[in-house]
Amino acid sequence: MVEHVKRTRISKVLESAKTDANVCVKGWVRSFRNDRFIALNDGSCLSNIQAVVDREKMPEGLLDKVTVGAALSVVGQIVESQGAGQKVEILVEKLEVLGIANTDDVKKTIISPKRHSIETLREQAHLRFRTNTFGAVFRVRHTLAYAIHQYFNKKGFYYLHTPIITGSDAEGAGEMFKVTNFDLKNIPHNEEGEIDFGQDFFGKETNLTVSGQLEAELGAMALGNVYTFGPTFRAENSNTSRHLSEFWMVEPEVAFNDLQDNMELGEDFLRYLIQYCLDNRQEDIQFLHDREVKEESQKPKNERNEMSLMDRLQFVAANEFIRLSYTDAINVLQNSKPYKKKKFKFPVEWGTDLQSEHERYLVEKEYKKPVIIFDYPASFKAFYMRQNDDGKTVAAMDVLFPGIGEIIGGSQREERLDILTKKCKDFNIPEEHVWWYLDTRKFGTAPHAGFGLGFERLVMFVTGMTNIKDVIPFPRYPKNAEF
RNA sequence: GCUUCUUUAGCUCAGCUGGUUAGAGCACCUGACUGUUAAUCAGGGGGUCCUUGGUUCGAGCCCAAGAAGGAGCGCCA
Incomplete structure (x- = not known):
């Protein structure tokens, strides 16, 4: 019985x-x-x-x-x-x-009931789910993923599955992983001595996607509001605590939205997700909070977080983000103490990209809250970002979070065919590579905007984990694809 | 890719100015206890001091090269 x-x-x-x-x-x-x-x-x-x-x-x-x-x-x-x-x-x-x-x-193994360093746990990623910390992290990760789908569904967005294998290499988002079924010991060449991709599986050169954005735009131009949520691959040799070779990105794309709408969406979205976790993963977040408090107490005072995990989450969920144009950001930086005392390593002048030290100053010292910077100079932004009337800047936006850096990068897209065609030329992107993208600007083009959210960076913020390798089950990064 | 730090027991670390047999806590094993909270108490086993080469009478310690890992930077989400 x-x-x-x-x-x-x-x-x-x-x-x-x-x-x-x-x-x-x-x-x-x-x-x-x-x-x-x-x-x-x-x-x-x-x-x-x-x-x-x-x-x-x-x-x-x-x-x-x-x-x-x-x-x-x-x-x-x-x-x-x-x-x-x-x-x-x-x-x-x-x-x-x-x-x-x-x-x-x-x-x-790390199952033995004693304290282990976070690095030792990472070496045994197949077993680290058994620990309190990683149990909590992956329950929070799930809850955030669920909340993302819930948010978009409530707002009338459609979940669009953009391709993972892509023939498009014109995005300029970074180094790509090649996809082929050639016998690597015997790659066919043509008469000019170049690799003959015509004989490859897809009959052309293909890569793993670095972004689903261009395809998401195609969906948005008919379905209105769409989002992607899938794996993304970058073959960059990045060695930092906030980059992975394989990561998950959320990319909403909305027809008829301008940059203002885009910033509102990004902010509302992030605050909703954080509040959802506070409401539904209380026990796990409390544990991660306590864990961080213990860890911080070991550190010297000046290296400690000014706010605890719980305070940071509640603060972000309850308060509006700062919005600052790139031009204003440059002014703020030029009037800052570290600038006047020549503490910045990189120059602060209109026309150069903001370095992490500048972003960190704005977010962590000047405002102490998330900051959205918009209207960047066109010179260092992507070809698809919409040119502003001043002719110098584009309608781009970055959402910067304390301790994380850029969590969202997005823009209003260039919908005017003549300008976009010119941009392709300027960026050396052959039109025959993006003919399908340009087509949407021929048949009822319309303003639209979207952004990319680094999912792991969001998980880092909500869990308080300081290395991105500890918020994805099996991290892929240079020289490492174990498990 | 660059800068910087680290590498000693299964784990976390100590190891003095270069000097005899390299230590602690936890984990593990044995026993005691049996309403504990990472239980407690007593005892025990456990070492390629990252690798290679060099300096020295003598190297865990000094020097060189390499490897692995962390942090920061660049690239970005």
């Missing part, structure tokens, strides 16, 4: 806290104290459930197999706990070891 009890997720058992019910829970042993108390976790929530066993009533030798990391199935009564650490616990009537965890092997 006990055998037929259906499994309940631990989060449900803890939430309902209904005593005297007979339940079955299954999970992995986090600790086994005093030969009597098993802390069991099944990933449904951060908390463990305490399973209490009576050694006398258990079959000989069974409890020897209950070691940290083992998978168990447990059936018993939910009762009020006599201990202080939890409201309810399970008095075990039946215990089955589904999978043992050999202690000699476990002690070599």
